[in-house]
Structures are given as C-alpha cells and as structure tokens.
Amino acid sequence: MSSLYSKLISVIEEKITPMAGAVGQQKYVTSIRDGFILALPFMIVGSFMLVFIFPPFSPDTTWGFARAWLQFSINHRENLMLPFNFSMGIMTIFISVGVAASLARHHALDPLTSGMLSLMGFLLVAAPLKDGQISVAYFSGQGIFTALLVAIYTTELYALLKRNNITIRLPPEVPTGVARSFEILIPVLAVVLTLHPLNLFIEAQLGMIIPEAIMSLVKPLVAASDTLPAILLSVLVCQILWFAGIHGALIVTGIMNPFWMANLSVNQAAMAAGTAIPHIYVQGFWDHYLLIGGVGSTLPLAFLLMRSKAVHLRTIGRMGVVPGMFNINEPILFGAPIIMNPLFFLPFVLVPMVNASMAYFALDFGLVARVVSMTPWTTPGPIGASWAANWALSPMIMCLICMVTSAIMYYPFFKAFEKQLLDQEAGNTNPSNSVTQSATA
Amino acid sequence: MKKIMLCCSAGMSTSMLVKKMVEEADKRALEVDIKAFGVAEFEQQVGNYEVVLLGPQVKYMQKDLQNKASIYGIKVEPINMMDYGMQKGAAVLDFALSLIENNK
Numbered sequence: 442m443s444s445l446y447s448k449l450i451s452v453i454e455e456k457i458t459p460m461a462g463a464v465g466q467q468k469y470v471t472s473i474r475d476g477f478i479l480a481l482p483f484m485i486v487g488s489f490m491l492v493f494i495f496p497p498f499s500p501d502t503t504w505g506f507a508r509a510w511l512q513f514s515i516n517h518r519e520n521l522m523l524p525f526n527f528s529m530g531i532m533t534i535f536i537s538v539g540v541a542a543s544l545a546r547h548h549a550l551d552p553l554t555s556g557m558l559s560l561m562g563f564l565l566v567a568a569p570l571k572d573g574q575i576s577v578a579y580f581s582g583q584g585i586f587t588a589l590l591v592a593i594y595t596t597e598l599y600a601l602l603k604r605n606n607i608t609i610r611l612p613p614e615v616p617t618g619v620a621r622s623f624e625i626l627i628p629v630l631a632v633v634l635t636l637h638p639l640n641l642f643i644e645a646q647l648g649m650i651i652p653e654a655i656m657s658l659v660k661p662l663v664a665a666s667d668t669l670p671a672i673l674l675s676v677l678v679c680q681i682l683w684f685a686g687i688h689g690a691l692i693v694t695g696i697m698n699p700f701w702m703a704n705l706s707v708n709q710a711a712m713a714a715g716t717a718i719p720h721i722y723v724q725g726f727w728d729h730y731l732l733i734g735g736v737g738s739t740l741p742l743a744f745l746l747m748r749s750k751a752v753h754l755r756t757i758g759r760m761g762v763v764p765g766m767f768n769i770n771e772p773i774l775f776g777a778p779i780i781m782n783p784l785f786f787l788p789f790v791l792v793p794m795v796n797a798s799m800a801y802f803a804l805d806f807g808l809v810a811r812v813v814s815m816t817p818w819t820t821p822g823p824i825g826a827s828w829a830a831n832w833a834l835s836p837m838i839m840c841l842i843c844m845v846t847s848a849i850m851y852y853p854f855f856k857a858f859e860k861q862l863l864d865q866e867a868g869n870t871n872p873s874n875s876v877t878q879s880a881t882a
Numbered sequence: 883m884k885k886i887m888l889c890c891s892a893g894m895s896t897s898m899l900v901k902k903m904v905e906e907a908d909k910r911a912l913e914v915d916i917k918a919f920g921v922a923e924f925e926q927q928v929g930n931y932e933v934v935l936l937g938p939q940v941k942y943m944q945k946d947l948q949n950k951a952s953i954y955g956i957k958v959e960p961i962n963m964m965d966y967g968m969q970k971g972a973a974v975l976d977f978a979l980s981l982i983e984n985n986k
Contacts, residue, residue, distance in 0.1 A: 462942035690891075691940075771895035775938060778964065
C-alpha cells in the first residue's frame, strides 16, 4: 500500500502537475475562464428574473397570492422577459467582450479596445442583418463557441499586427490620445476584411452562416458533454488534481463552462416554451451536488470533524464549517489534511462520483427538477440547488441526500484518521506539539 | 509599511488568511497592507506589493507568476500547506516578512 501510494504521488508530481500547470495556464483556457467570470454577474441577475416570470407555484394553485403572481406574470410576460433577454439572451456579447479583454492582458493590449474589436467581429459573423433587423438567434448559448473563436481570433490578429508594428504611424508631435485612436484603425480594417468575406464565403458554400456551421460541428461534443461518463470523467480529473494539491476545479470549469452555458440556455428556452427541460449537466449540477462545501463535498465531513475526539480535527472542523457552508474548504483540505493524505484518497475521489451518479439518475428519471438558473458558486448547497432549479423543492432534498451519503462515506476514513491522531497524542508525552499548540492558539 | 499580496484562484480562501495576518500584525503594532486577489488580477496588482504569497492550490502557477513579478524585483512563494489549512496568521506573516527581508 505505502509503496503503491508513493508511486502514485511520484506520478502525480512528475507527470500530472506539469500537465495541469500547462493546461491551467494555457492562455486561451485562462482567458475563457476569466471572460466567463466577467460575464457571470449579468447572467446571474438575468437568470434571477426567471423567478418573476415563472414563479415556483403550480398553475392550479388555490393560494390567492400565488394566483395573483401567476396572473401578473402572464399579463406582463413581455416586460418581465426584457431584463432576461438582455442578459442571458445576449450572453455571447458579454462573453465575446470578456474573453477578448482577458486575452488582451496576455498580450499587453488595451482590454477595452480588444473587447470592442471582438464584439464587432462577433456581430459581423453572428448577427445577420435583414431589412434593418438584427437576428439575435446566435446571441444566446447557440453562439457561444463562435463568440469564443472570434474573441481569440480578433485579439490574436490585433496582437500580431501590433507585434509587427503594422500600424498607422503619426509624427511624434501628435498627442498620444489621438495617435492611439488611429492605431486601432488597421486592426479594425483587418477584422472586417477577413471575417466578413469568410462569412459570405461560408454562407455561399454551405448555405449557413458561421455560428450555424460551428454549432453543427461541435454538436456531437455538446451532446457528449451532457452524459454520465462526461460528468464522471470531469469530476475524476478535478478530484485527482485537487488531491495532488492542484486547483483542479479551475481547470475543469475552464473547459466545461462553454458547454454548460450552451446547455443552460437550451434549458431556459425550453422552460420559456413550456416544454421538458432537456439537459442535466450544467453549472448548477456541478456546484450544488458535487461540490457541497467545496471540492470533494467536504461540508458533511466538517460537521463530523467538529465533534471529533482529536483536538486537531475538532479545531479544523470548527474553523472550516462556516467557510464550508459557502463552499470554501481550503482550511479542511490543507488543514486536516486531506490533500496528499493516503487515508482520504478513496472517499475524496469517490464521494462526488457516487453523488454525481445518484443525482444524474434522479434527474434523468425526472424525480428531481433540472437546472434552469445561473447561481453564484458560493451559495450554500441545498439553497443553491433549489435556486438553480427555480426554487423547486426536490433539488434541495437531493442535495441533502448527497450530504448524507458523503457523511456516511467519509465516516470510516475519518474515524481511522482520528484514531491515528489520538494514538499519536497519547503516545507523545509532549502532546503532539505543533498540532495542539495551534489548536489552542 | 509592509506590503504583502496573497493570491489564489478567486481570492476567497486567501482573504480569510489575510484577516488572521492583519490581526497578528495589529497585535505586533506593525504597519501592514495585506490584500488577497484572484490570479486574474495578478498583473494589475503585483506592482503595488513587496512580496506575493500563493495559496498552495495554485502553486503550479509559481514559475509563470514569478516571471511577471520579477519585473518588480519581488518574490512569489507558496504558503506552507499546513499553515494555510490551519490559517496560521502569525506563521504566514513571519514567512512574508522574512521573504521581504531576504530580498533586500
């Protein structure tokens, strides 16, 4: 066991860590992630509007207040939808600006200029203008991959031109502000002259515009992203990296986000149309069933630790339980520790995978309401699960069940670790020095 | 005034440690400016500080971040895992101060 474990650790350190570092710091992965972070508040507030549009009451309710709300929502549907339409409905606008601005930092370009350049590029290929009307069909999840590609393309093009000093040069007497406004002319022109003909060409050849073509290309991938194997694989990668002390969620969510967003927008469209919600695996599923109290679902473990007989574990439990409620669990992970602790390898990896499977089937069989809302990842598990599913009750119950299974699975390993520590404390006449000292500090 | 920057993925868990470090510095009547940031803000912020401490979970970014910090001649070092987990404000503050001292 111990030699197997040391072998595992050396594989992690020699192979996985550099690889995770390479992926996690890859400029496109980080720019996409940071761009989504910039777009997130708009989507959270926009999603929040769904509650006003679709209040969490059954249509045949007899409660007066609920009836009045439902009637109000039906009467004012269009006005209520507006904030939603101009946030979630045009998410690609925020994403295209956000991703380009984040990528601009890698090239030391002006983020605002890069964002605007990307926005124009995106509109050129994704917003067909007919009879003075813009089609917004690709402004939502359907256009997400196009927005990402265009953001990367326009920013790289801008960087390339800047690197090679291809710009309009003005005499040094011209004020810098004026010179700067001329500097961007060539990149704008280059974007127009490349993307517009490309779009026209693709439309003529394939009979569809670029976002349509891209969406049909990535369709199998998007479909695959919403299956149990995809869930299990993404969780497994995240857990193994985290066990090695690497922020695995940062890497996994960076890759999964575009898929989650695309699927979320489909779910919301289905809700608005009153049809069945198709997708299971979106952000809210990850956050509120698999990361209850943070990666590894350690909140139930924190409750166990709080009542431990070992002083060290009790201290960690008390310290970690409140941040854990808001899904921040570094004190538990590094303090217990769980990271690199062979005793905790199995439950740490398996707990979220077991919970993922249970939740997947519960949602698949229609026992639990599916995610239709964007929620902040710091929302406490059961509340977040309910919020994400438009305040349905079933997700809250599902989340609580996941917490119970987590506690049950962690328990024997926690007990074994506790025994180890207690033996140490008893065997050591100057009671396990650093541990108890810090516990009383 | 000692200027210390902490950095993790979103600046959330490091901000908890910042609180402990500031408490400890107050106890020692030490003038400090300690703040936590997410890695996305690293480049904008790093120039305002004398040393950067990384949450152990983003240790894998050390090389890259060190390159960016070297422009300002400052060090980027990961925080000891146990100190981080136990939120030992005193130990981490000492670590930061020693890095600033050795860098002179």
